[in-house]
Amino acid sequence: MRQQKLRAAIRAADLDGLIVTHLPNLFYLTNFLGTAGVAVVMPERVFLIVDFRYNAAVRSLAASDYGSPDTEIILVDRSYDETLVAHVRTLQAPRLGVEGSNLSISRFDHLRKSLGAAATLTPTEGLVEKLRIVKDPHEIEMLRRGALLLSAVALDVLHDAKPGLSEQELAAKVDWRIKSAGFERCSFETIVASGTNAAHPHAHAGERLLRAGDLVVLDFGGVYGGYCVDLTRTVALGQPDAEQQRVYDAVLEAQDAAIAAVKPGARAGDIDRAAREALGGHKLAEAFGHSTGHGLGVEIHESPRIGPRREATADAPAPPDDAIEPGMVFTIEPGAYVPDWGGVRIEDDVLVTPDGVEVLTNVPRALLIN
């Protein structure tokens, strides 16, 4: 089904096939999960090139219900690109697309030179990524289960945040819980940002010890069945002071407003503006420097981007402000970051339904006081 849709997109681009080098796209199309691999998607067949390391894995995949149909496995001889070139030469001078955002200039030039007249290569943009924006029922099922499992992890993790523990120790505990819960791996490097460190939205967990009076931002995620989920909560160590509670409530209000704006037909910019205006009402607009959310799927950051509408410039027209459709899954994660004070972020994962929105994660959102 995914391959059929891709073939329609390939034909619409006036191409005979597509060389798929972006590994998340390879997984999406074939269920093959490795750290190397190339596919050539042709009208009747998919050629999947993998190296010796994956020989056994790819053959058991092919024999399973999850193997992609009409797929021929080709083992690497010497190098990926030599094998790819040798294989493409056996096709009949095809017009092949390559993935322009993934393929490096060096590799593109090398492939073109090696192929000579045996094929023409044309950069394409996001042919597979566009298919991935709206999730199919299997993907929604994986994301739903992942979000529930991550919520269960969160209930434990949030109570682990206690004075005396270092950020790194707490992050290691989070990671251990994620993997023990059955996730394949963490979907990104766990963030534990305490006290003034939380003023950096993407702080690395460091050696700082958590202490009473801190707000602690915990942002973590897992990969379940190949799909990424993502959750953030901010915890208070001891009774919060008035400013901590005020900023927390403002971010929570922004998240409520953004979630309420999610529905088919809305624009991503509308959802983002809802969060931004709520924070602005508390004089915290300047403290919110990132986008309100990002798509979730085979990658932890994918389309749609839930951010401010971008205006046209002298150099570029305004990019499209994604129309929200049923089947999209993304995060809603407003935050407020105040230098030398700290920060707050609250993040949940939502699915766009035909009627509006379903919040897939399920963890209390009131400020937890440890």
Added chain:
Amino acid sequence: MRQQKLRAAIRAADLDGLIVTHLPNLFYLTNFLGTAGVAVVMPERVFLIVDFRYNAAVRSLAASDYGSPDTEIILVDRSYDETLVAHVRTLQAPRLGVEGSNLSISRFDHLRKSLGAAATLTPTEGLVEKLRIVKDPHEIEMLRRGALLLSAVALDVLHDAKPGLSEQELAAKVDWRIKSAGFERCSFETIVASGTNAAHPHAHAGERLLRAGDLVVLDFGGVYGGYCVDLTRTVALGQPDAEQQRVYDAVLEAQDAAIAAVKPGARAGDIDRAAREALGGHKLAEAFGHSTGHGLGVEIHESPRIGPRREATADAPAPPDDAIEPGMVFTIEPGAYVPDWGGVRIEDDVLVTPDGVEVLTNVPRALLIN
């Protein structure tokens, strides 16, 4: 120092500067550790472009002993590439290199169009990577400490491998120990491959329960001070049978032979051949399908590649077979993989010294029987 060497390479390529987009190279040059960022290295200055999220981090770096000299921080306005283009326009029509193996075709085309006559962009190959192959004293110190710390982790981890635990549970335990030991993160996804699963050199840890009679391959690593170390041991659960002991001993002999071949002036292909011939002596040449080792540094896989010498083809000349020099750090990790039976791999990290070799990791190499 690193920047000075790079500037010499830039001048030798007849360029005025280099746009650095590969993040490990960015870290190497500036010590900035983020998930996004671009640098423009010019003769007198380095311009480091980062977004809002890293503002506080990059300013505290600049104020520390680890900040790179003569670096000017530029905050992203709207997008990285718009900011980059606007900044390059303020320089005087420079001839700039880009990183050909890192920059995508799409991004290259977009930058070229946006810059027009304001600059010329030329793909370059590995200008920074070439500097990174031979480590400086600070890097050797980080790798040495990392290797010792990882060895300490291994002593615990190897005893954790017991019948009844699942591969995933054991991998989670490994990860927890790595992070608790003070590593910044795992340097790759931990491999726990037991029984017949170990026939796949890069098996993911799965749901299989370890059981008596298994050989279990544990391959794991950490990042210390920004530098990656890597270690593999194979453990027997219960008394090994004759074939398990035979294959283990053959791999150990191959590792000994390869380590003995490491010295300044050797070729990478010599080291690889030493391992391969040892395995061949036990009729296991076919069972060893990967390279003998890979460089370690800011990335977990970098130059030199310790693999078979590649011959010239009709399409390409023979690539250089790296000459081994003091200051190189790489893994020595022969293995044997037998379908439907299992596998063995033994991996240590070595530093090339003026006199020969120093093994940085330090964990008993005899078959551990749990």
